[in-house]
Amino acid sequence: MLDLLQPFLQTKVGSFVGSVIFAVLVLAITFLLAKLVNRVMRRLVDRHRKSNSGAATVLGFARYIAVAAVYFAGVMVVVYSIPLLSSAVRTLLTAGGVIAVVAGLAAQEALGSVVSGMMILAFKPFRMGDVVRYIDNDISGVIEEITLHHTAIRTWENKRVIIPNSKMNSSIIENADYADSKVCVFMQIGVTYESNIDLAKRLLAEEILRQPDFMDVRTPEQKSAGASAVQVVVLELADSAVTLRASLWAKDNSTAFSLKCAVLENIKKLYEQNGIDIAYPHVVVLQQ
Structure with a gap:
C-alpha cells in the first residue's frame, strides 16, 4: 500500500493532498488537546475556589494562556507544513515592522486589557x-x-x-473581601416621638445580640472597660421620627445581609408587643 502511495505523494497533487490531510490531523489533535487542557485547568480552578485559595485566580488566568498556547502551536505546525503558507508567513515577517505598527494600533485596546489583566494578577x-x-x-x-x-x-x-x-x-x-472580609452594616429605624427611646434602643440591641450571625468585634480592652457589643445611637431628630442607627457586624457581606433581614423582621414584632411605634409618613385630614 505504501509503495503505491509513495509515487502519488511525490507529485504536486499528492503533496498538496498529503499536506491537507496532515493539517486536518494536526488541527484535530490541537482541538482535542486544547479541550483537555481547558478541562484539567478548570477542575483545578474549581478545586482551589472551593478551598477559598488565592491560587484559583492565578490558575483561572493561566488557563486561557495555556489554551491559547496550544492553539498557537497547532496553527504554527500547520502553517510550516504547507510550503505556500510558510512562504507567505516569511514574507510577512520580513515586513514585520510595518505589520507590527498596524497590528499594534488595531489591537491597542485588546493588548491593554491583557496587560491590565497581568497587573491585576500581580497586584491582586x-x-x-x-x-x-x-x-x-x-x-x-x-x-x-x-x-x-x-x-x-x-x-x-x-x-x-x-x-x-x-x-x-x-x-x-x-x-468587601480585601484584606478583611468582616462587614459592618448600618441599620436605621425611625420611631415616633411618643415612643420610649431608651426601650427602643435596648430592644434593638438585645435582638441583634440574639442573632447567631452577629460578630462581636470589641477589643479585649473595650470588653474590660464594659463597652457595649452593639452600638445603637440616636442618629437624627427628623421631622416625624427619631432615627435610631445600629451597627451590625458579620463575617462577610452575604451573612450581613441575612442578619439585617432577620433583625428587621423580629424588631418590628418586638416593637409592636412593647408599644413602640415605627414612624412612617402619614397625613391627617381634618373635616369641618
Missing part, C-alpha cells in the same frame, strides 16, 4: 470569589472569572457583567 486588588462594587456604574456582585481580556462579575440577580480588564484596572473598585 481583587480575586475570584471577592464581593466587589464597580463604583463608576454602581455594579455589585462576585468576581466570577478573570480572563486575558475581561473580568466577569456575577450580580445578585445572577447576571454576568463583562468589564474589560483595562477599565477594571483604572477604575475605583470597592472590595
